[in-house]
Amino acid sequence: MTTMSELLLTPRFSNIEVINAEADLENLVDTIEISETPDIVAYLPKNTFLLTTAMAFQDDPEALCKLIEDLHRLPAAGLGIKLGRFIDTLDPMVIATANRLKFPILKIPLTVTLGTISHQLLSYIWDHQTEKFHYAIDIQQKFSKMMIKGASLQSLIQNLGGILKRPVVLINPFLEVVASTQHFKQPSYATTLDDIHEKLKKKRRSFRVK
Numbered sequence: 183m184t185t186m187s188e189l190l191l192t193p194r195f196s197n198i199e200v201i202n203a204e205a206d207l208e209n210l211v212d213t214i215e216i217s218e219t220p221d222i223v224a225y226l227p228k229n230t231f232l233l234t235t236a237m238a239f240q241d242d243p244e245a246l247c248k249l250i251e252d253l254h255r256l257p258a259a260g261l262g263i264k265l266g267r268f269i270d271t272l273d274p275m276v277i278a279t280a281n282r283l284k285f286p287i288l289k290i291p292l293t294v295t296l297g298t299i300s301h302q303l304l305s306y307i308w309d310h311q312t313e314k315f316h317y318a319i320d321i322q323q324k325f326s327k328m329m330i331k332g333a334s335l336q337s338l339i340q341n342l343g344g345i346l347k348r349p350v351v352l353i354n355p356f357l358e359v360v361a362s363t364q365h366f367k368q369p370s371y372a373t374t375l376d377d378i379h380e381k382l383k384k385k386r387r388s389f390r391v392k
Contacts, residue, residue, distance in 0.1 A: 183210045184212075185210055186208070186209050186211055186259055187208060192306060194302060198290060198291070202280040205260070205281075206286065210259060211229060211259040211307060212259075215233065216232075217234055229258065230256070230258045231262060233290060233296045234261070234263060234264070234296075235269075236268060240269050246272075246276050250285055258285075261286070262288045262299075263287065263289060264291075265290075266292045335361040338361070339361040340361075340363055343364075344363075349362070349363050351375065353378075359379070362375060
């Protein structure tokens, strides 16, 4: 999944500016939409980054605040406004609303059309998703071949840890460690298998109480 932060760190989108200081840029972005319709939220899929000139809100900051609240509830990824066309600056109440909700408002530059920036953003998202899909397929094929050749669980877990570059533990329903990566055998590694075992036992007890 692509986040607003990833998009903004991409050089081709460096001209898109974050307007509100409290914006949560870890919101997921699945698609891009363009609209000037005030009630568009009812027709948007989740995790949409909405682009607009805010023409319908040029004399109605309260309505723009409501749009931001509706987008936040959806939830949407953010709102990109092309300032300078119909609205030069945002009313302080709009920025305050966005900050309260930690909802991203971004400034789309006047030098590009909304259609162009929408196409560029969608191309990046689709390319990114395709790359992840191929990566997942490659991993699946690698593990399928290992299983066909009779690889042990320990070998599978060790390879998974290497791919993810993270410690991995396989635990059975009785909270017994079946296999784990070499991370836990290193003296410098802070967490031990015993630590994980204790945490799991505490969680299991809490489930029983409920």
